[in-house]
Amino acid sequence: MRERIDIAVVGAGAAGLMAAIQAARAGARVVAFDGARRLGLKILVAGGGRCNVTHERVDERDFCGSTRPAIRKVLSRFGVAETVGFFRGLGVELKREETGKLFPVSDDAGRVLGALLGECARLGVELRFPCRVSGVSAAEGGFVLADEGGESRARRVILATGGKALPKSGSDGGGYAIAQALGHSITPRVFPALVPLTLSDEPIGAMLKGLSGVSCDATLEVRSGTGKRLERWTGAVLCAHFGLSGPAPMNISRHLAAARADDPGARLVIDWAPGHTPDSIAGALVAAGGASVLVVLRAWVPERLAGGICGVAGVAPGTVARSVPREARRRLATLVAEMPVPVTGDRGFAFAECTAGGVPLSELRLDTLESRVCPGLHLCGEVLDVDGRIGGFNFQWAWASGFVAGRGAGRSALGSGPLAGA
Numbered sequence: 001m002r003e004r005i006d007i008a009v010v011g012a013g014a015a016g017l018m019a020a021i022q023a024a025r026a027g028a029r030v031v032a033f034d035g036a037r038r039l040g041l042k043i044l045v046a047g048g049g050r051c052n053v054t055h056e057r058v059d060e061r062d063f064c065g066s067t068r069p070a071i072r073k074v075l076s077r078f079g080v081a082e083t084v085g086f087f088r089g090l091g092v093e094l095k096r097e098e099t100g101k102l103f104p105v106s107d108d109a110g111r112v113l114g115a116l117l118g119e120c121a122r123l124g125v126e127l128r129f130p131c132r133v134s135g136v137s138a139a140e141g142g143f144v145l146a147d148e149g150g151e152s153r154a155r156r157v158i159l160a161t162g163g164k165a166l167p168k169s170g171s172d173g174g175g176y177a178i179a180q181a182l183g184h185s186i187t188p189r190v191f192p193a194l195v196p197l198t199l200s201d202e203p204i205g206a207m208l209k210g211l212s213g214v215s216c217d218a219t220l221e222v223r224s225g226t227g228k229r230l231e232r233w234t235g236a237v238l239c240a241h242f243g244l245s246g247p248a249p250m251n252i253s254r255h256l257a258a259a260r261a262d263d264p265g266a267r268l269v270i271d272w273a274p275g276h277t278p279d280s281i282a283g284a285l286v287a288a289g290g291a292s293v294l295v296v297l298r299a300w301v302p303e304r305l306a307g308g309i310c311g312v313a314g315v316a317p318g319t320v321a322r323s324v325p326r327e328a329r330r331r332l333a334t335l336v337a338e339m340p341v342p343v344t345g346d347r348g349f350a351f352a353e354c355t356a357g358g359v360p361l362s363e364l365r366l367d368t369l370e371s372r373v374c375p376g377l378h379l380c381g382e383v384l385d386v387d388g389r390i391g392g393f394n395f396q397w398a399w400a401s402g403f404v405a406g407r408g409a410g411r412s413a414l415g416s417g418p419l420a421g422a
């Protein structure tokens with residue numbers, strides 16, 4: 001047995017670092033283990049290297065997974081104002097952008113990571129990396145953690161191993177097995193969220209893939225096999241060589257995957273002219289006087305996409321709009337206002353920004369995020385069954401849940417008796 005620790009944090013990403021800081025501020029001796037060679041890679045790459053730390057307004061409706069009341073309860077313990085104050089206290093001022101996203105004024109994610117690591121150092125948190133924890137078992141008075149260097153004993157463990165998104169960062173889903181071995185369940189489905197979509201080579205898919213680099217706003221809808229609208233997102237869509245990327249496709253990706261798991265007929269439809277219907281588009285074509293189809297369509301979509309839509313509809317772009325035969329007009333109008341997109345799947349965890357699924361919040365005490373099935377174990381961050389939309393929401397979940405778990409574990413560790421064998 002190597003040593004005895006008050007609190008072992010497994011995983012030193014956003015949630016684990018916050019938990020370690022809070023536990024140490026409560027007075028506990030904290031050691032954080034991380035399997036990655038480089039700490040905090042996800043913080044460094046977030047927001048294109050600028051780190052979208054949080055959003056000006058965050059509530060439970062910005063998230064999926066578990067239940068909304070449970071998510072609200074955790075978020076309410078450490079809100080946006082607390083996040084701003086916390087980082088200000090560490091010397092990192094945040095600024096609000098037009099979209100409501102908050103970034104460090106330096107536009108430098110390195111400052112966010114540096115502040116967290118600096119505070120860990122100030123508080124005496126020991127960061128052990130690369131040091132992958134291969135197993136955690138409950139023992140009298142605490143836990144035994146196994147890693148390649150041996151075994152450590154801790155009064156309490158905070159599991160902050162993240163999900164499976166961006167596995168090269170060290171988050172490869174190994175934490176789920178640790179949670180399961182300690183008695184937890186994992187949701188039946190764990191799948192990529194905030195992930196680009198791949199398209200088939202059918203005419204519409206091939207056309208969109210051929211427009212790599214084209215971007216515009218659109219409304220995306222997930223519809224059931226019977227045509228019922230299940231989910232809707234409006235935002236930027238970026239055509240890419242593999243399919244669709246950008247905020248709207250990424251935000252809707254988890255809803256499409258979830259719908260298809262239950263209903264293989266579920267599909268994605270894009271409205272490139274939000275507020276219009278196929279009828280109103282067809283009407284605009286008829287009313288366009290001598291203008292060409294391309295000129296009419298350019299009112300709603302970029303020229304290259306307008307040309308692609310004409311190609312799929314089998315209408316020459318230079319055709320005078322009002323002279324397009326009724327059937328072809330209907331095809332054009334449907335492609336603009338209700339394009340059926342042949343989605344084959346997504347780019348997987350390697351390109352996902354988040355993980356849907358994980359340990360259900362119902363298995364935890366929400367005031368401390370302590371396990372109900374394994375006392376002394378706390379969980380936080382993306383390992384839990386909570387995933388947010390794009391905009392700083394996933395980090396806010398990491399900060400809030402890390403705060404609750406760290407503070408809960410810190411206070412309890414100091415209140416409990418000596419470790420078995422200590």
Ligand SMILES: Cc1cc2nc3c(=O)[nH]c(=O)nc-3n(C[C@H](O)[C@H](O)[C@H](O)COP(=O)(O)OP(=O)(O)OC[C@H]3O[C@@H](n4cnc5c(N)ncnc54)[C@H](O)[C@@H]3O)c2cc1C
Pocket residue numbers: 010011012013014015016033034035036040042043045046047048051052053054131132133134160161162163165166169170171172173174175352353354380381382383391392393394395396398
């Ligand atoms: C490219 C990209 C960009 C993103 N941009 C943003 C953004 O701008 N804003 C936002 O809000 N969210 C963003 N996210 C999401 C956000 O980064 C995550 O939701 C958040 O980092 C999750 O924090 P976490 O601490 O729970 O998990 P992680 O950050 O995944 O950290 C988990 C840590 O645990 C370690 N670990 C795993 N298993 C073990 C083990 N067995 N032993 C030891 N260590 C282990 C891993 O090495 C890792 O360091 C982005 C994600 C990606 C991939």
